[in-house]
Amino acid sequence: MLAAGLGLAGCVGSPGESPFEFYRQLTGKALEGRPMPPGLDQPRPNLGTVPGRPDRGPASQRAELSTLLAANRAAAANPPTPGAPVPDRPATEGLAAVPAAPPAPPRLVPAPPIGAGPATLLLPGGGEAQAVPEIPPEAPSAPPAEMTAPPPPDLSATPSFPRIAPRGL
Numbered sequence: 273m274l275a276a277g278l279g280l281a282g283c284v285g286s287p288g289e290s291p292f293e294f295y296r297q298l299t300g301k302a303l304e305g306r307p308m309p310p311g312l313d314q315p316r317p318n319l320g321t322v323p324g325r326p327d328r329g330p331a332s333q334r335a336e337l338s339t340l341l342a343a344n345r346a347a348a349a350n351p352p353t354p355g356a357p358v359p360d361r362p363a364t365e366g367l368a369a370v371p372a373a374p375p376a377p378p379r380l381v382p383a384p385p386i387g388a389g390p391a392t393l394l395l396p397g398g399g400e401a402q403a404v405p406e407i408p409p410e411a412p413s414a415p416p417a418e419m420t421a422p423p424p425p426d427l428s429a430t431p432s433f434p435r436i437a438p439r440g441l
Contacts (some may be wrong), residue, residue, distance in 0.1 A: 358372075
């Protein structure tokens with residue numbers, strides 16, 4: 273019995289698949305506190321009360337419906353080409369109340385033109401606007417060559433990499 277219990281404990285794949293969860297579902301304890309499904313307090317339905325088949329209708333009405341379905345199938349097999357004029361819709365009740373195309377979007381009033389003015393610098397935080405500094409038209413001169421060259425290496429200094437100990441130590 274103990275070996276079977278230990279064997280079942282190893283069958284846990286995820287938290288919802290443990291043997292304890294299986295026992296809770298088997299005994300119904302997992303459903304405690306949940307409301308009962310609707311209709312359990314009513315009797316089972318009687319299959320003898322199912323209504324019979326409806327009448328098929330006159331043969332002329334069925335033939336007309338068959339021709340309409342065949343025409344619809346033929347029209348669906350040949351879709352209209354893009355850019356072709358849209359065919360008129362068949363006349364139905366309320367056709368005049370539904371427009372053929374959606375209404376045009378409303379025209380917006382054009383924005384007033386913005387004239388040229390002095391450029392201002394906007395600071396974050398709502399600070400005072402300041403004038404943009406002037407940039408001189410000529411480029412600054414290059415620094416002397418001594419300033420742009422890298423410093424010469426110090427050859428008398430010890431190397432920066434660590435010493436490697438011999439293998440025997």
